Amino acid sequence: MKKQPTVLIVEDEPAIAELMAVNLRHNGFQPVWVVDSASAQREIDAALPDLILLDWMLPGESGLTLAKRWRAHPRTKLVPIIMLTARTDEADRVAGLDAGADDYMAKPFSTKEMLARVRAVLRRRAPEQAEGGVTIGGLSLDVGTHRVTFQEQPLKLGPTEFKLLQYLMSHAERVHSRGQLLDKVWGDHVFIEERTVDVHIKRLREALGEAGVLVETVRGSGYRVTAHPAP
Numbered sequence: 001m002k003k004q005p006t007v008l009i010v011e012d013e014p015a016i017a018e019l020m021a022v023n024l025r026h027n028g029f030q031p032v033w034v035v036d037s038a039s040a041q042r043e044i045d046a047a048l049p050d051l052i053l054l055d056w057m058l059p060g061e062s063g064l065t066l067a068k069r070w071r072a073h074p075r076t077k078l079v080p081i082i083m084l085t086a087r088t089d090e091a092d093r094v095a096g097l098d099a100g101a102d103d104y105m106a107k108p109f110s111t112k113e114m115l116a117r118v119r120a121v122l123r124r125r126a127p128e129q130a131e132g133g134v135t136i137g138g139l140s141l142d143v144g145t146h147r148v149t150f151q152e153q154p155l156k157l158g159p160t161e162f163k164l165l166q167y168l169m170s171h172a173e174r175v176h177s178r179g180q181l182l183d184k185v186w187g188d189h190v191f192i193e194e195r196t197v198d199v200h201i202k203r204l205r206e207a208l209g210e211a212g213v214l215v216e217t218v219r220g221s222g223y224r225v226t227a228h229p230a231p
């Protein structure tokens with residue numbers, strides 16, 4: 001029998017947590033529920049879940065702080081995170097995603113929506129985690145170690161820039177529209193504007209330095225990573 005994916009629920013409201021846990025269990029997942037950041041950290045230290053449903057407003061440290069810390073730590077940086085929150089401002093959503101969350105759910109949400117997002121995030125993550133690394137035009141990205149180098153020199157990328165580059169490099173030479181990148185890199189549910197993609201492409205190029213030319217703008221169409229950039 002295939003192992004059931006474990007889902008860590010970090011949520012201080014019992015009614016919401018129980019509803020999520022029951023529905024996850026009925027749909028082939030193995031939920032583990034904790035109510036605050038300290039017990040979430042203990043749970044993570046003991047065993048890595050396949051996915052984390054993380055409430056933003058928690059007693060003690062916030063979900064945002066936890067997401068940032070887990071993203072910064074080599075052991076936890078690839079565990080998918082879906083942020084849960086009552087906040088619906090675009091600035092908050094962008095902050096959640098910038099902290100490294102894979103997706104974002106505003107309360108109240110239906111259990112159907114939750115299951116759809118959980119499955120989508122796991123599907124999106126699965127093939128990427130299986131891959132080792134990819135090298136294009138001297139630029140190398142290692143999925144396992146989360147390292148990016150250009151001509152053997154290490155480069156420092158933010159979590160969103162890393163995911164963006166990972167997607168572009170694993171689908172190199174092909175042109176991707178802003179809408180496609182939002183869908184593939186940010187999530188299936190588009191709640192941020194397309195110009196956000198441009199902002200992160202700019203940051204990505206800056207972080208890549210000389211290798212930034214490998215990330216091409218295709219006028220009127222979108223972006224691509226190419227081994228043969230136009231001069």
Ligand code: CA
Pocket residue numbers: 011012013055056057058
């Ligand atoms: Ca809460």
